[in-house]
Amino acid sequence: MNRPAITLVGAGLVGALLATLLAQRGFAVEVFERRPDPRRVGYAGGRSINLALAERGLHGLRLAGLTERVMELAVMMRGRMVHHPDGRTELLRYGRDDSEVIWSISRGRLNIALIDAAEAAGARMHFDQRLEAAHFGDAVTLTFHDEADGSTRTHVATSVVGADGAGSALRAAMNAVAPLGERIEPLGHGYKELEIPPLPALPASALSSEQAAAQARGERFAIEPNALHIWPRGSYMCIALPNAEGSFTVTLFLANEGDPSFATIPAPAAARAFFAREFHDALALIPDLEADFAANPIGVLSTLYLDRWHHGGQALLVGDAAHAIVPFHGQGMNCGFEDAVELADLLAERPTACEAVFAEFARRRKPNADAIAAMALENYVEMRDRVDDADFLLMRALDRQ
Ligand code: FAD
Numbered sequence: 001m002n003r004p005a006i007t008l009v010g011a012g013l014v015g016a017l018l019a020t021l022l023a024q025r026g027f028a029v030e031v032f033e034r035r036p037d038p039r040r041v042g043y044a045g046g047r048s049i050n051l052a053l054a055e056r057g058l059h060g061l062r063l064a065g066l067t068e069r070v071m072e073l074a075v076m077m078r079g080r081m082v083h084h085p086d087g088r089t090e091l092l093r094y095g096r097d098d099s100e101v102i103w104s105i106s107r108g109r110l111n112i113a114l115i116d117a118a119e120a121a122g123a124r125m126h127f128d129q130r131l132e133a134a135h136f137g138d139a140v141t142l143t144f145h146d147e148a149d150g151s152t153r154t155h156v157a158t159s160v161v162g163a164d165g166a167g168s169a170l171r172a173a174m175n176a177v178a179p180l181g182e183r184i185e186p187l188g189h190g191y192k193e194l195e196i197p198p199l200p201a202l203p204a205s206a207l208s209s210e211q212a213a214a215q216a217r218g219e220r221f222a223i224e225p226n227a228l229h230i231w232p233r234g235s236y237m238c239i240a241l242p243n244a245e246g247s248f249t250v251t252l253f254l255a256n257e258g259d260p261s262f263a264t265i266p267a268p269a270a271a272r273a274f275f276a277r278e279f280h281d282a283l284a285l286i287p288d289l290e291a292d293f294a295a296n297p298i299g300v301l302s303t304l305y306l307d308r309w310h311h312g313g314q315a316l317l318v319g320d321a322a323h324a325i326v327p328f329h330g331q332g333m334n335c336g337f338e339d340a341v342e343l344a345d346l347l348a349e350r351p352t353a354c355e356a357v358f359a360e361f362a363r364r365r366k367p368n369a370d371a372i373a374a375m376a377l378e379n380y381v382e383m384r385d386r387v388d389d390a391d392f393l394l395m396r397a398l399d400r401q
Contacts, residue, residue: 003027003351007142007157009131009170010034013107014319014336015163016114020064021344023121027351031123032144032155034130034164039115043108048299049193049249050241051110052077052228052330053103060337064121069113074103075242081227087281091227102330104228104241129153131164134173140314159354161316161343163336166304168321174311181307187326187380189236190262190298191253196222196285198246206284220246222285231279236260238279250286253380256298268293301326303373309362313355316362318343323369328380331372339365 003026008015011033023029035044053061053074061070078101079093094100119125129144132152142155162170175182199207199215199222207215211222221242223229229240229248235255240248255261265271268290275283283289304324310316319336342365346357 004158004354005030006347007032007140007155007160009142009160009162010164010168010319010321011111011115011118011125011127012163012165012319013111013114013333014340015161016111016118017060017064017337018161018163018318018340018343019118019123019125020114020121021060021340022347023118023123024064025344025348027347029118029123030126030155030157031118032126032129032131032142034147035127036148037115037125037127038108038112043111048107048251048327050104050106050243051333052241053105053110054331054334055102056331057334057337058103060341063341064114064117066113066117070105070110071103073109073113073244074105075244076101076226077104077228077242078226079228081224081229083229083231083279083281085233085278089224091224102228104243106243131169131173134160134170134315136174136177136311136314159314159316161318162321163319164321166302166320166324168317170315171306171317171321174315174317178308178311180309181305183305185303185305187301187303187377188257189253189255189301189380191251191301191327192262192293192298193296194250194252194286194289194292196240196248196250196282197287198222200246201287202285203287206287221248222246223248231282233278236278238282240282248285250282253301262298303377305370305373309366310355310358313353313358316343316354316358323366323373325369325373325376326380328376329372331376335369335372338368 005028006022008019008029008031011031015031019029019031061067078098079091082090082092094102115125128146128148130147131142132145133143135141140157140160142157142160144153144155160170162168164170174180198220202222204212225242231238236253238250238252240250242248257263260274265274271293272289275289302324303326306322309322318339320332325332343361346361350357
């Protein structure tokens with residue numbers, strides 16, 4: 001069956017999965033992505049290095065035929081490993097056994113796997129194409145700036161889907177012609193990423209006797225690999241997710257202002273003193289703390305609310321472009337993958353009824369997106385205000401969804 005053409009803006013996690021699912025269903029899919037092809041020049045991330053993938057997200061990857069490839073890249077996390085201030089650790093399992101787990105996966109490798117899948121399914125990818133403007137007339141005229149050679153090109157589409165992330169240019173263009181009811185609520189806390197390298201790269205002086213023995217046996221992970229590590233400290237915390245090659249990406253979540261905050265530890269030396277006081281067992285394993293602190297930006301965390309996600313049958317927003325959330329359930333990508341599955345199914349049922357499909361998509365997905373946005377915020381407040389076992393039981397229950 002001859003299905004209509006669909007244009008996507010953004011080949012991030014959600015855009016690339018949606019492109020795959022639509023191309024597999026016979027749509028002629030064109031994808032315009034601002035960044036260069038990550039398979040050619042390496043992945044230019046800018047957001048979290050790795051992510052927690054849960055069943056909700058895995059479902060979409062399964063439909064795209066990516067289970068095997070993704071599982072090769074992922075590290076299983078069976079629970080939260082809580083690091084108490086006195087150095088004690090405690091594993092809080094997500095489920096009764098290892099049938100209820102989540103997975104840590106590299107954002108870059110997952111994105112590349114998805115781009116490969118989209119191309120293999122027949123989607124046409126255009127890299128280095130930054131959407132600059134969209135004009136809504138009888139058709140949608142999109143203007144792209146070529147980031148490689150500085151040229152400008154236009155592309156005319158009947159329907160365009162914006163998967164261009166929290167700062168979506170398509171959303172700005174839609175909002176300019178018919179306001180979407182946009183509200184962006186900053187969290188007031190930011191994040192910074194640091195690294196625990198694989199065991200072989202750590203100096204012997206940094207290691208406990210167990211770690212030294214593991215290093216001597218040729219093991220790669222400095223701390224338990226099959227867990228999401230958390231150092232809860234009341235109004236701030238660190239987490240660490242394992243990477244397949246043996247390192248961990250550590251993320252410090254901290255207020256932007258007040259004491260303590262990113263403002264009170266502006267210099268790497270102050271960051272070391274802060275870690276020595278609050279996260280001393282982690283500090284021993286982060287040899288490049290000062291360099292990481294100086295090199296990595298403070299990430300911004302906000303929640304995006306929109307009253308409307310679509311402009312008739314001409315444009316629709318999905319993923320973070322429609323509902324960016326704070327990351328305290330690790331569910332933003334998982335929720336975006338659910339968007340991709342729902343939209344691909346709806347379009348496959350009614351390929352020429354874009355306006356009705358976009359409206360139905362928003363009707364079905366918006367309550368889910370609103371719910372996870374609220375839960376992610378609540379979870380952070382819980383963790384910030386008190387740290388006791390009740391919080392972790394709550395987090396454990398919610399993480400599994
Ligand atoms: P993005 O991943 O932002 O992709 C957007 C794409 O559009 C990019 O490729 C970008 O280059 C492209 N683009 C942008 N502008 C333009 C333009 N003008 N023209 C063309 N292309 C453009 N989620 C989880 O599920 N689990 C987690 O553990 C998790 N951890 C997180 C940790 C942190 C610190 C943060 C910040 C987020 C986390 N998230 C997590 C959320 C997750 O990162 C997002 O929900 C997810 O990346 C959304 O995917 P997306 O494709 O909608 O947007």
